[in-house]
Amino acid sequence: MKKINKNCLKNHSSLICNICGSNNIYRIYIRKQNNNLYRCLNCNLIFIHPQLSIKELKSIYSKIYFKNNDSQVCGYQNYIGDKSNIIKTSEKRIKDILKIYPNKGKILDIGCATGFFLESAKRAGLDVYGVDISNYAVSMVRKDLRKNIYQGLFLEYDFPDEYFDIITAWDYIEHSLDPKQDIQKAYRLLKKSGLLVLATPDIDSLPARIMKDKWMGFKDIEHLFFFSKRTIKKIIQDVDFCIIKQKYIGKYIDVRFFIKRMEIYSIFLSKILKFFIPKVLLSTSIYVNPRDILCVYIRKKK
Known part of the structure; x- marks a missing residue:
């Protein structure tokens, strides 16, 4: 670049x-x-x-998107195989949400993929709904959750006004063809005082500024928009939303994946880690927060 x-x-x-x-x-x-x-x-x-056109966008999220050897460019190394880490991450995120919004009700996850987050939400007592562009991902959702999972663009499906208590969009808005319309629709679908949770790579974060074109947020294919605290604040101005909290969030990953990802930034450091870390620890799950994924908790005003 x-x-x-x-x-x-x-x-x-x-x-x-x-x-x-x-x-x-x-x-x-x-x-x-x-x-x-x-x-x-x-x-x-x-x-x-x-x-990208809608057709081009939909073609990206095939089976290969969720398992490939070039995940720093597009998609995931092994999304299904990483379920245990995704579930652990999801459980942590659900707990954070319920601290802010303890009234359990209906939750919609935009870009729900295979529904791992919704599995955690259901266990926490929420009535779960999801939408995802990927036909493959939706087909992999657990059977007991599928009745409320919709395949397609978020803007293609409609729900009654003020239907949801919580709407989440984990690493979604940067993939959207029309983020502004998505925000406006989310506002309409939320109940009064409902909660919208957005998580997206922060292009103004310290890692982004240091790593420049090597930053992981610069996915070459599927990331269409790049947000910051300033632009997130700007995109919610036209609707009656207010930001109540924002922070950087991480996720659980295996040590093996961490070492592999370090190759992007320093092959030398990656080799050192590979040499000194015992093989028995490579599958150990660790929580990593590089402070470049911004999570914003947004409340719909009464």
């Missing part, structure tokens, strides 16, 4: 920012895949252009 010299910035006024509607858009990075990165100078949103 090649950074553009500031003195060579070219205005792309034909482009419109998804959040603020400004056409004060400049290209900031050139990428090999031709979906270059652009910044809105009005609200600071960063996004790719050209955007």
Whole structure:
């Protein structure tokens, strides 16, 4: 990925920012895949252009997306095989939500994938619903949960107004074709005082600034928008939402995966870890928080 010299910035006024509607858009990075990165100078949103079509987007989330050897570029190394870690992460996140919103009711998970988070939510006593673009992922959802799981785009499915108590979107909004419409729809579907929880890579985080084009948030294919605290605050301005809490969150991973992921940043350090860590510990689950995934808890005002 090649950074553009500031003195060579070219205005792309034909482009419109998804959040603020400004056409004060400049290209900031050139990428090999031709979906270059652009910044809105009005609200600071960063996004790719050209955007993917719905057909192109749906084609990404096939079976290979959830198990491949190039997960730093697209998808996951082994999503199904990592279920135990995902469940542990989900249980931690559910506990955090219920501390803020203890009134159990209906929860909708946007981008629910194979439904592992919803399994944890159901065990916690919530009435679970989910939607995901991937036909493969939805087919892998546990049978007793499938009746309330919908395959397709979030904007393609409708529910009654003020139907849900909680809506979650874990690592979803950066994949969306229209984040602003998603936020507006989530607002309409939430009950008064309901809770929206968004988690997304923070492009203004310290790891992102240090790692630059090696940062994991710069997925080459499926990440369409890149958010920060500032742009999340901006995207909820047009609806009656208020941010009640925000923090960086991590997840449980195996030591083996951690070492493998370190190769992206330092092959030398990865080799040292591989040499000194006993093989018996490679499958050990650890909680890792590099402080670059921003989680925002947002309440719908009364």
